[in-house]
Each structure stands twice: as C-alpha cells, then as structure tokens.
C-alpha cells in the first residue's frame with residue numbers, strides 16, 4: 001500500500017479531529033476496522049463539558065476535574081483541557097455539529113461531579129451528531145483517505161528492520177494492516193502514526209461499549225515498547241439498562257442531571273447515605289453505592305426513576321432513551337427504569353505528553369486509548385470527548401515536525417508463520433467468554449488481593465494459549481481482537497496489583513484507604529527493552 005504522511009488508526013472523535021487538522025499540511029490515511037461511524041464516539045449520549053455559562057469559571061471546571069481524579073490528575077493537562085474547551089466547541093459548531101440551543105445560546109446540562117451546568121449536548125445522541133459531522137468533513141477533504149474494514153494488527157518498528165534489533169530508541173514507521181476485503185496483511189508506511197483506537201470495555205462481561213472496544217491501540221503500543229499507565233482505573237457507568245433484550249444500552253447521566261433519582265429494590269432512595277451530592281456524586285461513588293445496594297439486598301438491579309419529570313420534557317430531551325425503553329415495553333414517563341453498573345471508560349492507556357507524543361518516536365496517541373493525565377483515578381463525566389478534541393489538536397500541531405522524516409524504501413513483508421489454516425472456533429469463543437467473565441468477577445467494581453492474584457495466574461495461561469494459536473494460524477480479525485483483549489486484561493491486573501490502596505475507581509477491600517504518600521503517582525508499566533523519551537511523570 002502507498003506510504004502516507006500521517007497514518008491514523010481509528011475513526012472516532014480523536015482520529016477524525018486529528019485528520020482534519022493534519023490534512024491542512026499533509027496527506028492523511030485513516031484506517032478503521034469496521035464501518036467508518038462505528039466507534040464509542042457514535043454512542044456518546046450526555047455531551048461535552050465546557051465552561052460556557054455566565055456563572056461558570058475555568059477554575060471551577062479545573063477544581064471539579066481534579067476532585068474527581070483524587071490526587072492523580074496532572075494539573076497542567078487539566079488546565080489545558082479546560083481552557084481549550086470553549087474553542088473546541090466553537091470548532092465543532094463550525095464543522096457542522098448541531099448542538100441543542102436555548103434561545104441563541106447553547107443549552108447546558110449538568111452531570112455527576114460538576115458544580116455548574118456545563119455539558120453541551122445534542123438531545124441524548126451527542127456522539128452520533130458529532131461523529132456524523134466529522135465523518136462528512138473528512139469525506140469532503142481532498143487530502144484525507146479513509147479505508148473501512150482495515151484492522152491494524154501491529155506497529156512497524158525501526159528496530160525490527162533488517163531482521164535484527166538495532167541499537168538506539170525505537171521509531172514507529174507505520175502499521176501492518178489486515179484488509180477485510182483481501183484477507184491479506186500489508187505494511188503501511190507513515191511519517192507519523194496516530195493511535196486513536198478508543199477504549200476496551202469489551203474486556204468486561206457487561207459494558208456500555210460497542211464491539212470495536214477491544215483495546216487494540218494499548219495492546220499494540222505495549223508490544224511496541226511504549227509506556228502504559230493507570231490501567232487499574234476502569235470506570236463503571238452506574239446506569240446501564242438492565243433488560244434481557246438490551247445489549248450495552250446506556251441510560252445517560254444527564255437523566256440524573258435533569259432530576260432522575262435512584263431507588264433500591266424496596267423503592268427507597270439511597271444516594272443520600274453515600275454522598276452529599278446524592279445522584280450527582282462522582283461516578284465511582286454512585287457505581288459502588290449501587291453495587292452495595294444490590295449485593296446487600298440480593299437484587300439484580302436498582303431503579304432509575306424519572307416519573308417526577310414532565311412526560312413532554314422527557315420525550316423531547318431524551319428521545320432515544322424514551323424510544324429504546326418503549327420498544328422493550330418500559331414507558332419511562334410512567335415507570336422506573338431497571339439499571340445496573342457496567343464497564344464504560346478506560347482512564348489509563350498509552351502514556352502521552354501534552355502534545356500526544358508517546359514514548360516511541362513517531363507514535364502519537366489521542367482519545368480514550370491514551371493516558372494524558374487528565375482523568376487521574378476517575379474521569380469526570382463528559383470530559384473524554386473534550387480530551388480527545390484537545391489532544392487531537394495538539395497532536396496535529398506537533399505533526400508538522402514529522403513531515404521531514406525519511407521513510408525506508410521498504411519494510412519486511414508480513415511474515416505468515418501459520419502452519420494450521422483451520423479456524424478453531426472453540427478456542428476463540430471459550431477464551432473470549434472466559435476473559436470477560438473473569439474480569440467482571442475478579443477485577444470489577446470491588447477487588448481484593450486474592451482475586452487479583454488469581455486473575456493474574458489465569459490470564460497468564462489464557463494468554464499463552466492465545467499466543468500459540470495466533471502464531472500458528474492465519475491472522476483474522478477475531479484472533480487479533482482476542483489477543484489484544486487478553487493483553488489489555490493482563491495490563492489492568494498488573495496495574496491493579498501494584499496499587500496497594502483504594503483510590504477513585506480502584507477499590508480493593510484489602511487496602512480500603514487512600515494513601516496520601518501515593519498522591520500524584522501514576523502506575524507506569526514499561527517493557528524492559530523500552531526507552532521512554534516523551535512523557536515524564538512520577539510513577540509507582
């Protein structure tokens with residue numbers, strides 16, 4: 001395949017925003033593993049956080065973000081996120097995003113952990129609106145090429161050229177990509193490669209994430225020797241619809257922001273017992289409170305009740321949620337919604353600096369697959385779409401530097417080491433289910449040392465089996481995703497085992513207190529051979 005200036009892996013908000021900006025001065029190729037719109041971005045409901053209200057201040061958004069992150073956020077990253085917010089919203093509007101308005105001004109709602117109304121939204125389908133506008137803008141751009149059904153399998157590294165490892169820091173030269181059409185793996189050379197592969201919700205049995213969220217970017221970066229950080233901080237959204245026919249359907253936090261209340265199996269409100277902000281407490285607290293109510297009462301779910309709101313308002317403000325529930329026989333204007341917590345967002349990821357540079361030369365990361373220092377131990381609601389926008393802009397700005405990079409005349413073709421061409425469906429399905437069940441049961445909302453150690457031992461065995469299979473069979477989308485899922489699960493457990501305290505999203509019954517000595521200390525994982533040169537933060 002032809003070389004490109006900038007190879008973007010992923011077509012969510014991070015990848016598309018980067019592409020639109022980098023195309024101002026270079027040629028951009030976007031590879032995406034399914035249809036172009038299929039991404040976490042497309043399912044975002046609540047909105048984008050930004051300081052726009054007259055009674056709001058940057059200092060307040062910064063304070064709320066730092067508070068949610070429980071002493072682990074990078075203050076410089078948080079400041080950049082917040083101060084760039086209004087600019088980014090303006091840019092989205094110019095790219096054609098139709099946010100809800102109240103009069104001439106953008107309509108703002110509130111979500112958990114925010115002290116002011118600052119969430120810009122498009123009904124309850126903000127992500128679909130943003131994704132659609134960005135995809136259309138990219139499709140119109142003459143210097144952007146988008147290839148659907150192209151799965152990045154692994155990164156191409158300078159150290160691997162010529163069959164033997166070279167001395168010096170590694171550089172990323174592009175990626176090996178599996179084409180869904182031809183079934184062949186080809187090398188795509190690029191001056192800079194941008195991971196924009198999103199999250200890894202699929203590591204857990206229950207998740208709000210779509211099928212694409214298998215953590216591919218983190219796994220590829222880890223194999224390439226990039227530093228990975230804070231993987232123990234997996235955010236569980238408190239309110240995923242509980243229904244046998246609904247898969248991964250979120251009931252937005254904005255529903256609580258507009259006045260929805262939580263009730264336990266006895267129909268009683270309970271959040272006041274857990275936090276003064278009640279239903280709008282930070283997400284980790286609401287998710288643990290629900291988990292506790294369910295466990296102590298033996299219930300399968302709790303209730304989210306919006307029957308106190310006007311039916312006409314519910315239908316106008318939450319048309320998708322209203323429609324989806326009605327299809328399943330629940331009229332939310334008259335009866336409460338059954339909800340449970342589910343894996344939602346990966347706060348950790350590939351460690352990057354303020355310009356989105358990873359510790360591997362020529363490799364950038366933006367959006368959910370990255371760890372920028374913004375979220376710390378817990379992400380504040382609706383800060384992630386904003387983070388992807390801000391770091392995509394930074395990544396594009398720094399990409400000018402890579403235009404002068406020399407590409408090698410060629411790289412070794414993908415080595416097909418397969419000896420066995422028969423797909424083993426049993427191995428795939430068994431391990432896919434085993435990892436997700438294991439992570440849900442042992443590495444979920446509440447953890448213990450014994451559970452984490454057991455998960456680590458089991459994952460080692462599972463990963464060994466998958467690696468053997470991977471190297472002896474033809475590469476397929478399923479096996480690549482399974483391999484990455486197992487890798488990311490292992491990274492989550494590794495990080496969780498290193499943190500001997502409870503903080504934010506990581507709650508371990510054997511270390512229930514937060515240790516102030518660990519304030520500001522991220523859990524950083526590095527392969528022994530990596531030479532980090534980019535981000536510099538304190539680590540455990």
Ligand code: FAD
Nearest residue numbers: 010011012014033039040041046047152198367368382385
């Ligand atoms: P994504 O949007 O997930 O895009 C990843 C892309 O990478 C996809 O195109 C995927 O196909 C592609 N890809 C992955 N692996 C490969 C590979 N190996 N090769 C090629 N392509 C690959 N955040 C907010 O701030 N506000 C909200 O209201 C909000 N609501 C949410 C609701 C739901 C249901 C969910 C799931 C998340 C929500 N979030 C919200 C989180 C937010 O949507 C995500 O963090 C954000 O969209 C991530 O954007 P991204 O560009 O990093 O990744």
Ligand code: SIN
Nearest residue numbers: 045046252253381382
């Ligand atoms: C939601 O709408 O509740 C999701 C918001 C988020 O994840 O930031």
